[in-house]
Amino acid sequence: MRLSTTTGALVAAAACSLLLAPAAHATNASDPYEVPFHHAKDLPITATSWTGDTEKACADVPADQDGWHFVLPKKAYSFVKLTVEFKEGGEQVVETFGPPTDKHAYVGSAAGDTLLSATAEVKGLDKKGRKAAKFNLSHVCPATEEPEPSGSPDPSGSPDPSPSVSESTDPSPSVSESTDPSESPATEPTPSASASMPEETASSAAPAPSESSATGDLAETGSSAPVGALAGVAAALVAGGAFLVMRRRKGAQQH
Structure with a gap:
C-alpha cells in the first residue's frame, strides 16, 4: 500500500509539471534577455x-x-534593443527594427568606420521553448557615395584672412621711413673722417708734383718753400764743386 501511494504521488507531480510547463513558457516568452x-x-x-x-x-x-544588417536566427525571436559601438561614431542604441520584421536590425555608420562591439536584448522562444542563442551580422552595405563636405562654407570664409595678410605688409614702408633718419646722421661723421686723413697724406703727397694741386693748401703752409730753396742751394754747390774739380785737373795737365 505504501508503494502504491508513493507511486501515485510521483505520477501526479509529473502530470502537474507537464501541465504547467506551457504556461511558464508563455509567460517567459515576452521577457527580454541578452544574446551574444x-x-x-x-x-x-x-x-x-x-x-x-x-x-x-x-x-x-x-x-x-x-x-x-543584424539578424536573429528564427522568426520566433525579435530584437528589443541593439547596442553597437564604433571607433569614430561612438555608441549607438537602436530600438526601432525592421523591415520586414523585428528580427532584422539596421545600423548606419560613417564610411570606413570600425565596428568595435555589438550586444542585443531580444525576446521570444522557439517551438521547443528555447531562447535565441546568438544574433548574426547578415551582411554589410559599404558606402557608394562620398559624403557632402561639412566644410562647404569654408571657401567663402577663406578669402577673409587674405586682406589681413595684405594689411600686415603695411609696416614695411614704415620701416623704410624709419631708416631715413638713421642714414642721415650716419653720413654726417664721414666729412670729419676725411678731414682727419689729409694730416697723414700731406707728408706722403708733398714730393709728388702731380699731387700739389690736390694737397697744395696743406703743403704751402710751411714745407714747400724751404725745400725748394735748399734744393737750389744744393744744386749750386754741386755745380761749383764740379767746376773747381775740372779747373784743378786742367791746371795739373798744364804743369
Whole structure:
C-alpha cells in the first residue's frame, strides 16, 4: 500500500509539471534577455574588411554611410534593443527594427568606420521553448557615395584672412621711413673722417708734383718753400764743386 501511494504521488507531480510547463513558457516568452554576438571573434571590422555577404543597400541607411544588417536566427525571436559601438561614431542604441520584421536590425555608420562591439536584448522562444542563442551580422552595405563636405562654407570664409595678410605688409614702408633718419646722421661723421686723413697724406703727397694741386693748401703752409730753396742751394754747390774739380785737373795737365 505504501508503494502504491508513493507511486501515485510521483505520477501526479509529473502530470502537474507537464501541465504547467506551457504556461511558464508563455509567460517567459515576452521577457527580454541578452544574446551574444556570433561574430564577436571577428571584431574589430569595417564594412570593407568584412569577409561575409555584402549588399548595395541596407534598408533606409543613406548611400554615403556604411550599412550594417543584424539578424536573429528564427522568426520566433525579435530584437528589443541593439547596442553597437564604433571607433569614430561612438555608441549607438537602436530600438526601432525592421523591415520586414523585428528580427532584422539596421545600423548606419560613417564610411570606413570600425565596428568595435555589438550586444542585443531580444525576446521570444522557439517551438521547443528555447531562447535565441546568438544574433548574426547578415551582411554589410559599404558606402557608394562620398559624403557632402561639412566644410562647404569654408571657401567663402577663406578669402577673409587674405586682406589681413595684405594689411600686415603695411609696416614695411614704415620701416623704410624709419631708416631715413638713421642714414642721415650716419653720413654726417664721414666729412670729419676725411678731414682727419689729409694730416697723414700731406707728408706722403708733398714730393709728388702731380699731387700739389690736390694737397697744395696743406703743403704751402710751411714745407714747400724751404725745400725748394735748399734744393737750389744744393744744386749750386754741386755745380761749383764740379767746376773747381775740372779747373784743378786742367791746371795739373798744364804743369
